[in-house]
Amino acid sequence: MSVLVAIAITTGILSGIWGWVAVSLGLLSWAGFLGCTTYFASPKDGLKGVALSIATNLSGVFWAMVIIKLSTYVGIEIIGYVVTAVIAFFMCVQAKQTWLSFIPGTFIGSCATFASNGDWQLVVPSLILGVVFGYTMKATGLWLQQKLAKPEPAALATE
Template sequence: MSVLVAIAITTGILSGIWGWVAVSLGLLSWAGFLGCTTYFASPKDGLKGLGLSVATNMSGVFWAMVIIHLSTMASLEILGYVITAVVAFLMCVQAQKAWLSFIPGTFIGSCATFAAGGDWQLVVPSLILGAVFGYCMKASGLWVHKVVAQPKTNAVPEMD
């Protein structure tokens, strides 16, 4: 079994479980899948990738809330666009810090917050648990591949 197939199997199983968990906990299943996507797209693997995914997603939630709050204070519509431009610049510049270097993760967190109408209290746990599920999907798939690919040591040798 290839690594891809092993990860596909565990991803399929855990995606179904995530859907149930999200509904059971009243979370946004789609936002969880965005957290999962962030992990899979992250340039880092393992726990470093999980940390990078969560950190950048959470920074995106923060920046979205900055845009939402500052835009509601602006009396002119054009100021909302200027605020968005400045914050988008800051979302990119923050990537100078290694733990915030995955810019797409920041934009995913921000977009999830906008899509949820600014309900960051619901977006945050959805993104975090989604990223954890992404980590588990890949880690369990790699484990399945390793177990299946191990040579059989109890095999009986063939007789000539």
């Protein structure tokens, strides 16, 4: 079985479980899938990928809230666009820090916050658990592939 098929199997199973967990806990299932996507797209694997995904997602939530708050202080619509432009600059520049270097993760966290109308208290646990599910999907897929891999035939001894 290929790695892709093994990860597809475990991702399918765990996606169904995530849907149930999200509904059971009152979380945003779609935001959890964004967290999962962040992990799969992250340039790092394993726990470093988990940390990078969570850090960048949470920074995106922070920056979205800054945009939302600053945009509401002035009644002129253009100010919201200017604030968005300036904050987007900072969202990219923060990538100089290794632990915030995955820019798409930041934008995913920000977009999830906007999509939830700024309900960061609901977005944050949804994203975090989604990242954990993403890690679990890949890790269990790799485990499954390894367990089902055909053993290499023993090399014939030549005399």
